[in-house]
Amino acid sequence: MVYAVVRAGGRQEKVEVGSVLVVDRIAADKDGKIELAPVLLVDGDTITHDAKSLAKVKVTAEVLGDLRGPKIVIQKYKNKTGYKKRQGHRSELTRVKITGIK
Incomplete structure (x- = not known):
């Protein structure tokens, strides 16, 4: 059994050939291929x-598509001062499929 641990989007992921994972947004080339460290x-x-x-090792992947993560609501409130602040955030993500470990 061959598997690798790769650095992808600020995290480390365990991958095998054929596995699909979601990582932080990665720009691919025109063919939709990327290489992970x-x-x-x-x-x-x-x-x-x-x-x-x-x-000498190459881990290649194919980009399946870009997506956005779930919305995170940030609410700040201070009592008796009238201060309220509300923000939202959605992470930009990429779904990739591992095509080869050589």
Whole structure:
């Protein structure tokens, strides 16, 4: 079983070939292909974690689409002063499918 831990959007994700994950917005090339930076590679009993060996490893992915995360409402209130503030936020996300670990 081959899997890798990749750095994607400020987090680390465990991925295998064919897995679909949602990461922070990533700009892809015109074909919709991206390359993710591996942090760890497990190939059966062999574990690779040093930077020299990982420089040879490529984790490729295909962008399935862009989406937005759930709305987060931020409410601030101070008692007896008349201060109220309301903000909203939605994260920009990208859904990707892992196509290869070489």
